Amino acid sequence: VSRNGKPVCLLTGASGRFGTAFCRRYAERFHIAAVHRGEPPEVATQGQRFVDPLAPGHEPPENADPVFVIRADLTEPGEIDRVIDLTLARFDAIDHVVNAAARVVTAPLVDARAQVDSLEDQFRLNAVVPARLAAAVAQRHWRTRDAENRRRNRSVVNVSSVSGLYVYGDSDQSGYSASKAALNFLTCHMAAEFGRFGVRANVLAPTTFPALVPTETVVDAAVALAEGDASGEVLVVDEAGAHYVERG
Numbered sequence: 001v002s003r004n005g006k007p008v009c010l011l012t013g014a015s016g017r018f019g020t021a022f023c024r025r026y027a028e029r030f031h032i033a034a035v036h037r038g039e040p041p042e043v044a045t046q047g048q049r050f051v052d053p054l055a056p057g058h059e060p061p062e063n064a065d066p067v068f069v070i071r072a073d074l075t076e077p078g079e080i081d082r083v084i085d086l087t088l089a090r091f092d093a094i095d096h097v098v099n100a101a102a103r104v105v106t107a108p109l110v111d112a113r114a115q116v117d118s119l120e121d122q123f124r125l126n127a128v129v130p131a132r133l134a135a136a137v138a139q140r141h142w143r144t145r146d147a148e149n150r151r152r153n154r155s156v157v158n159v160s161s162v163s164g165l166y167v168y169g170d171s172d173q174s175g176y177s178a179s180k181a182a183l184n185f186l187t188c189h190m191a192a193e194f195g196r197f198g199v200r201a202n203v204l205a206p207t208t209f210p211a212l213v214p215t216e217t218v219v220d221a222a223v224a225l226a227e228g229d230a231s232g233e234v235l236v237v238d239e240a241g242a243h244y245v246e247r248g
């Protein structure tokens with residue numbers, strides 16, 4: 001349990017579209033350990049605050065709930081454990097893992113090297129890293145805390161894509177799509193295995209945002225999964241709204 005009772009959310013991809021919106025909308029509700037690789041998200045953090053140039057003595061409301069940023073390339077050896085070390089040192093607990101960091105390469109499989117040359121990297125960041133992070137949190141923090149996990153309604157939300165469910169044959173995103181499909185199956189296995197100690201795991205599969213659905217709708221669906229009671233489910237967010245899909 002975190003020091004002041006708020007649930008603790010370990011979020012990757014915090015500087016991206018989803019991650020920044022997540023921090024902006026939910027820093028009040030969660031303690032957020034916000035993992036980014038390059039620039040930090042444009043929100044108040046332990047090292048950066050907003051200043052109103054017209055009222056420099058007045059504290060803008062955006063500064064009320066700073067997120068705890070951690071800079072890490074999650075594909076580098078040792079970085080997943082360092083991120084967990086820092087999060088536990090700061091908050092004493094991890095209640096939700098939201099895996100949103102991803103890489104997408106748009107190129108055909110033939111007549112260009114970009115797709116085939118990046119297949120390993122896409123699979124590593126989009127499928128292996130989320131599984132390693134969730135497994136490491138489970139191994140180090142959740143495995144022996146069955147009752148606490150259930151009381152705190154702990155969970156993993158893996159941000160996948162409709163590209164991991166359906167084949168968009170003219171998208172030239174074969175590697176991304178296949179890595180997200182792998183993430184979906186990994187998540188369903190997590191749900192079965194982590195359920196033994198009271199932790200849920202679900203997939204969020206949005207369509208293109210913000211072009212087709214608002215980013216805020218996608219973020220709200222992630223929080224609904226984190227705070228709900230589903231496990232082993234795939235929640236699609238598309239133009240029809242948020243709806244669960246049948247899975248094999």
Ligand SMILES: NC(=O)c1ccc[n+]([C@@H]2O[C@H](COP(=O)([O-])OP(=O)(O)OC[C@H]3O[C@@H](n4cnc5c(N)ncnc54)[C@H](OP(=O)(O)O)[C@@H]3O)[C@@H](O)[C@H]2O)c1
Nearest residue numbers: 013014015016017018037038073074100101102161208209
């Ligand atoms: N946007 C869409 O249309 C869409 C649709 C369906 C699904 N999704 C999924 O939704 C999630 C969020 O998408 P988004 O559009 O917000 O992504 P985005 O804006 O491209 O952001 C990607 C994030 O991943 C981080 N990242 C990249 N490589 C990393 C590494 N090696 N280690 C640690 N972090 C790394 C980036 O950090 P830096 O910026 O510092 O590199 C950034 O914070 C992704 O899983 C994506 O696949 C997106």
